[in-house]
Amino acid sequence: MITLENVSKSYTNDGTPALNNVSLHINKGEFVFIVGDSGSGKSTMIKLLLRELVPSSGRIIVNGVDLSKLRRGKIPKYRRNIGCVFQDFRLLKDRNVYENVAFAQRVIQTPTKKIKKNVPQMLSLVGLPEKYKSKTKELSGGEQQRVALARALVNNPPILLADEPTGNLDPRNSWEIMKLLEEINRRGTTVLVVTHNREIVNAMRKRVITVKKGVIVSDEEKGEYIDD
Amino acid sequence: MISTLGYVFKQGFKNIFRNKIFSLATVATISACIFLFGLFYSMVENVRYSIQKAETNVAVTVFFNEGVTEAQIMQIGDAIRARSEVSSVEFVSASDAWESFKVDYLGEYADGYEGDNPLEGSENLEIYLKDVSKQSELVTYLESVEGVREINHSDVTANILTQFNRLLSYVSLGIVGILLAVSVFLISNTVAMGIAVRHEEIGIMKLIGATDFVVRSPFLIEGILLGLIGAAIPLVAVYYIYINIIEYAAQHFVILNDLLQFKSTREIFSVLIPVALILGVGLGFVGSFITIRKRLRV
Known part of the structure; x- marks a missing residue:
């Protein structure tokens, strides 16, 4: 459903890349946590998946669509396949x-x-x-x-991206939102959650991809939040 | 497609009310510009109209050599009448000329000339032009006509009227041009403010998968509607002002009636209404289009 092949993204020509040679594959119907510190490249990954950014190198394929070949006029239709929620709700x-x-x-x-x-x-x-x-x-x-x-x-949409969905919520509400995301996933939607919430990640026992300085340092089924 | 158009129009209309203060400022400024344009247009049109009326009173008079018969003069008159710049040609016989002279200059003292015509041989053609600027062209032609003795014409009058007409057109074009530029700038600014205010909404629309058309069109509609409203308000104001000025001038400045020729309200507004509305819509379209192109890359 989602494939990243050797994806790198640099914002400047000479600076450190925000993502460095990242490869991963997420199957249809999966529930995946993406964790990492601020500046680790999580948000860049979300922006690449939404086609707000294009990778400096590598390939991203979502739902069979190669994003590097996606024409500008086709972007709106592509985005209709991806639901998004953010820390600041954006209502x-x-x-x-x-x-x-x-x-x-x-x-x-x-x-x-x-x-x-x-x-x-x-x-x-x-x-x-x-x-x-x-x-x-x-x-x-x-x-x-x-x-x-x-x-x-x-x-x-077949895919839901949630960027720090519990970042502004108290523990009770955070849990309710996570349960809701789990229910949505149970109904068939592929869910990617970017989060800092260690307690939730460790409790839910889902696939956890850990990103550090633009590189995937761990990718585990039923994983846990890995500290520095 | 129909529901999309409905949505786009509804949003464009709503945008005006969501952004009340800026919308009000824009409508006020466009109104001021179109109001000035309306006043200026009415003024220019009436001055031009007065000039045109005055032009028709400027005549070229042609006198003929002795021995040229009335029939020959009539023939020459027909050839002149066929020219495109000529409005009308009148034949003035020697006796007509004398009668007119007596009335204008001699009055009761004309009795001493009973049975005598001192203006014998002064048969002439009075030629009126459609456009005074073509006078020298006509005079050149007349000089080449056989039998013509003398041509009386006033280059000064013709030149002054032509130059005044031209000056007025340039000044009006200049002022209207400046007003249009100001209006485009203001609409562009208002739409830019609207885009800034609704920056978040636009971001959400893009993420949800709205097309360029759906994201941009409400702002275009907003600009066009602002232009339309801004044009309609001053038209009403100019209409009432124009009616009152004509009435007031007719009542209080009777002496100027020959000099100042007002066009009818219908004549002025049959042009002003469509021009002002198209101008308003055009200003709205151009102003918002520039901003959307610049600031709303979807």
Whole structure:
């Protein structure tokens, strides 16, 4: 489903590469943690997968699409296969919960009838069916992240990227979000979670890829968070 | 596709209200520009109209050699009338000329000339032009016509009117050009502000997989709508001002009625309305397009 072949990414011509000759393969339906310190190259990896950046060398293949050969005009369609959630939620503060989730469908021209059917379903999945009218600023951090998850999933993408999804949440809400991600994975979505949360990584016993200074230093099934 | 267009228009419209203060400032500035344009256009058109009216009163008079018959003069008159720059040709017989002279200059003292015409042999053709700037061309032609004794014309009047007309056109073009540039700059700035304010939303749209069309179009629609609203408001204002000025001038400056010729409201606004609206839409389109190209690389 996701393959990186000898991928390197440098932001400057002479500087240290953010990613250095990274190769990995993630199968369809997997749940993978990507862990590492700040500046280790995790965010660069996410940006490469989203085709916000192009690798300096190497190949990235997602869902059979070679990203180095992807034309600019095809990028939007490609991104519809990837749902994303972030540490800072990135919700639209001037709109309510329903509108935030519907937004993801509106911008890809989904018919209104379908939107009216899909959005309540997604809000039920993330446990917020009764909050559809609430403004996002009235919600707790955990609830905001659930809305972000509903928005990421409403277009039914086969892959979900979560960049520090629990970074702004207390332990209880962090666990709830992780359980939700596990449930989403159980339903068939491939889930990649970039995190610093040692407790969660160690408790969930999933595949853990550890990145350090742009290099994969460990890749273990049912792995643990490795300290420096 | 229809639902996409609906979404794009709705978002463009909403953008105006999400960004109320900037939108208001833009509409106010475009309105000011188009208001000035409207006033200026009305003024230029009326001055040109007055000049045109004055031009029609500038005539070239042609006198003929002794022995040239009235029939020959009429023939020459027909040839002149066929020229493109000529508006009309009037034959003035010697007796017409004398009658007119008596009325204009002699009055009651004309009685002493009973049965006598001191202007015998002064039959002439009065030629009126469509465009005074072509006068010298016509005079050259007339000089070559056989039987012509003398040509009376006023180069000074013709030149002053032509030059004034030209000056007015250049000044109006210059001012309108500056106003247009200011408007494009302002729309461009407002759309840039809108893009900056909605930077996060645009980022999310890109991540979700919105196409360039869906991301960019609402900003284009916003610019066009701002231009349209900014053009419509001053049109109403200029309309009422124009009606009142015509009425006021007719009532209070009767003495100027011969000098100042106002075009009718209908004549002025049948051109001004479409031009101002197209200008507003054009300004909105160009202003937002420049900014979108520069700042919204999807």
